[in-house]
Amino acid sequence: MNLPFRFARNLLLVATTVIVAAAPARAVTIPEAPAIEAKAYALLDFDSGELLAGNNPDARVEPASITKVLTTYVAFDEIRKGRLKLDDTALISEKAWRQGKDSSESRMFLTLGSRVKIEDLLRGIIIVSGNDASIALAEHLAGSEEAFADLMNAAAKKLGMTNSHFVDASGLPDPEHYTTARDLAILGRALIKEFPEYYKMYSERSFKYGIDHAQENRNGLLIKDPSVDGIKTGHTSAAGYCLLTSASRDGRRLISAVMGAQTWAYREQASLELLNWGFRFYETASLFGPAAAVGTIKVYKGAASEVQVGTLEPVRLTFPRGSKETMQVQNELSPRAIAPIAPGAVLGKATISVDGKVLKTVDLVALTEVQSGGFWRRLIDQIKLWIGF
Template identity: 60%
Template structure:
């Protein structure tokens, strides 16, 4: 919410200087949100913090956890996971969302991941949950721990596939954060979300995300549907180096969730731009240093700061460093020394810690003595 308000403040600051941005599309959905990947800011939303059922979008969190377990070395892609009767029956009870696993068989984790991502297999989701955590209940505990770490403050999960449960819920905002984390943390695995089909057990199934064939810039992420949740879609597209993530929850049909998502993405790409500020190669300025080997040090932020702004507003952005007190060497790289205030058209929209970009060693005893005397008269 804070990021949304800051983005809104930035947009408001520009309304007197340029034409207002057209309103976002009026979507027939229970809720929706549009997020800029680089800045992490919400560009537009409707009921984005209201509870909704995630349905199979839940599987994005399921795969995220498995990817992380692989990264940590606790699970391997070529592990052979046992297919329990519970996992098999979940597939039998879900005639459309299944990988067609055989009870009692063993299946590679890599194949199960494809079965979850492309085929939306409920049976594959349970099999992965059991392989990672020993049981779906323990895996649900993991899901809630991961959700909290990812900032999904209004979500709670009870199962790996996304089956309806009164205590299984999320929000449109939260799932965009999940999409951001997936793409940021596991870019190589994220490529699997754009695969057109997957074949297992002699059965070929196509990716349910029809947006992949509607627009070449779309490369994910996941569909969802139950009778109570409606038709949902978490999507992402990349154009000219920019990436947006959209969540559209509770729509009327497979076709409309895709059309609505694409309309929302098009609006965001057309009327907003991502502006890169600061970073290790773009200091905000130099500051006087006393008692050091050098007399000045560059300051700014070690990592780039991105703002999502209405198109044409980049020239109205200004970053001003504010140093807290006098800088006395030695100083370490990354040491916080104040605040950098970022404004748009004179209106403050974001404040970030101001740090030293290079370490500064203490000077000789003579240099320290001279600077001590100078500071008496400064």
């Protein structure tokens, strides 16, 4: 056998597929998602990020005051970066004050020319949906609400909200201010995942500032269902009644976005129907992870002769309840790797299926570092590679 032929034979081994788990197929009956009377809706699993159900999930809709979730996300990100503190104070401009004055039901009752703590503004936005608080925060962070909208759109792009565009911090109607049910669910997931310490504000039921009595959180599900801990309501005559909701039950979390319902009561009913359906008929599992290698690959020219392959983080999957027994994982691993190898270097892929349907394909990577070997090791292994050993 000549050398070029042996080398080509080894390259073909890269595509070899190994089935590492298999089970007989078993039918699992899942009823259709509830029929929701709204412009659009989406139901998202928090752990996996998978869309469990949706109707027009990518259709453009007006977010109304759910916009303020992105407003607070941008503020939380500024805190994370050290450019904002909760006890900083913002000056209340005439624009912010007048917007609150003109929005009799959506205001924090800020006083013109006063200075207000950022933490209070955040609660004013989250709990009582204050338009005045939203503008004051936007102006503090970017100088103007228009400039702040640029920060909002940059954040939306980073999060993968591909069908959204924002022009203000409050959610007032505008032809160029739009989003989708899916994008809002993505935003809700990011908010909870990245800022759990601040997300707790979304479960607070009332807030008092500038008036004698406390204002109630408009998310009625916080009272109706103890598993619900957020997120935000929205309403304008054009947008209809909207609700972005998150609930956690038995270690699982789901996020729903119901957009354009006819009444505030129905948006709550519809959200609960979706959540109940998702929790009842779907489950989540964790696969792989750094402590669960799926195989080893021979290493050439390295200080070690092999490297374990898997994923650096667990892979979370959502599938119909009861179908876990039908899961199959097909691994494709490179026949060899050449040092140096960094942790995370892609050395294969895994395709995960349930009931014959592909759920996800993930990269399989080196779980540890392999440094280059000494001179003689590199020389010997180079010769082996030449002769196809």
